[in-house]
Amino acid sequence: MARTKDYGHFCVIARSLEVIGEKWTLLVVRDLLRGPQRFTDLLRYMGGITPKWLSARLRELEAEGIIERDSVEGRREVWYRLTKKGRDLAPVLESLAVWGIEHAMRPPQPGEPIFPEMVLQATTIFLNRRGVHPAKPLVWQFEFGERRAVFVTFDGERWSSRQDEPGAADLTITTTLGALIAFLYAPLSERRSLLSGLSLEGSEDARQIFLETMTRPAAATA
Amino acid sequence: MARTKDYGHFCVIARSLEVIGEKWTLLVVRDLLRGPQRFTDLLRYMGGITPKWLSARLRELEAEGIIERDSVEGRREVWYRLTKKGRDLAPVLESLAVWGIEHAMRPPQPGEPIFPEMVLQATTIFLNRRGVHPAKPLVWQFEFGERRAVFVTFDGERWSSRQDEPGAADLTITTTLGALIAFLYAPLSERRSLLSGLSLEGSEDARQIFLETMTRPAAATA
DNA sequence: CTGAATCCGACACGATACTG
DNA sequence: CAGTATCGTGTCGGATTCAG
Secondary structure, eight states, X not given: OOOTTOOOOSXXXXXXXXXXXXXXHHHHHHHHTTSOEEHHHHHHHSTTOXXXXXXXXXXXXXXXXXXXXXXXXXXXXXXXXXXXXXXXXXXXXXXXXXXHHHHTOOOOOTTOOOOHHHHHHHHHHHHHHTTOOOSSOEEEXXXXXXXXXXXXXXXXXXXXXXXXXXXXXXXXXXXXXXXXXXXXXXXXXXXXXXXXXXXXXXXXXXXXXHHHHHHSGGGOOO | OOOTTOOOOSOHHHHHHHHHOSTTHHHHHHHHTTSOEEHHHHHHHSTTOOHHHHHHHHHHHHHTTSEXXXXXXXXXXXXXXXXXXXXXXXXXXXXXXXXXXXXXXXXXXXXXXOOHXXXXXXXXXXXXXXXXXXXSOEEEEEEOTTSOOEEEEEOSSOEEEESSOOSOOSEEEEOOHHHHHHHHTSOHHHHHHXXXXXXXXXXXXXXXHHHHHHHSGGGOOO
């Protein structure tokens, strides 16, 4: 007993950290917030984690009721997804991201893997934080050639990023990871000129909304 | 290099966790959010931490620009306090507390130290979360006999708990730790009857505001 | 009394290889 | 695809000691 991850304090913050404060745990939640994932998906997103520790974290999270396993009948695949208790961690991840954007962000280091999923996840967190509110709900589909598509949605209240298609897309953005990052991390004044790296496919209305959302001061990332 | 606390991901969340994700780090911030503290204050609040690790964490936090050391001229005391970068972590602590209140709280375990500072800190986080908004700013002073007083303030926007006096108190609540916990953790319907364990000293107006704030549905803790 | 440093053991974690 | 097994290292807890 008295395992080293425990604090033994009568304090809700310490209690929360006992549950989700170990290494990798919140990053598993981060990735599952974009939708259900398989073991190897998670392994790939969390560059550097070993299968042993991913197993351990997944079993702990399942024991805590934060994630659930979904085995597809007949197949050996296992899909992991968040329970409500797990989805309720979204504000924790968002506050961490907001703090990190202001105080810990840095350019990609040599050798650091970059995933469009996470770039867009950070973008939606930022749009929520800045209170960017389009007039109506929308679905943007980002395509990167070989990779899986990533969907950015606004449901009328909140932005989120998903990997499973949430419905018919209003706009499809085809681009490369490099062009997307160049666009998102550019100062607002330069964004319009970087649009050439993005191919937008959708109604004129949908293209206008995208343009306004991404080049309005409230959506600045820098 | 490639220390084990690092992730090597291009992700703001992973970056934040590299900075504040190690054991004890966020609990240091938790305690400093209530005001500047000395080494031994922190040692006491974080039951179980060894001086060695508290030293290490304080030096790391200082190197990151999250805390600052204040040496009082002539005295050997060192006071630690948060910088803006550190105060900006408040939303992270709050979201952790909110999640913990719903999903990880449990009654005090045998041997767990209990501090009124943390009980009241959790209370103010909860009042903020529930959007409890008295008509005007206020200062409540909680007295527990021998211990230092704890101040709960509402500045017109947000609740907070402090250990240094923020100004003249509108109301002084004298009680014991046991009576306070019994009161705060009781269902709303039973709170009024538990008021007998609290001695309120202040204007009739101030007493009324306290009563309404603490027995109104929005302020429920259970 | 405050703010540490030191030694040692337990365990959390990383690297690599391997399996159903 | 979804994990285990083995082995080494790093992080942390516990006790003791020490200087200002």
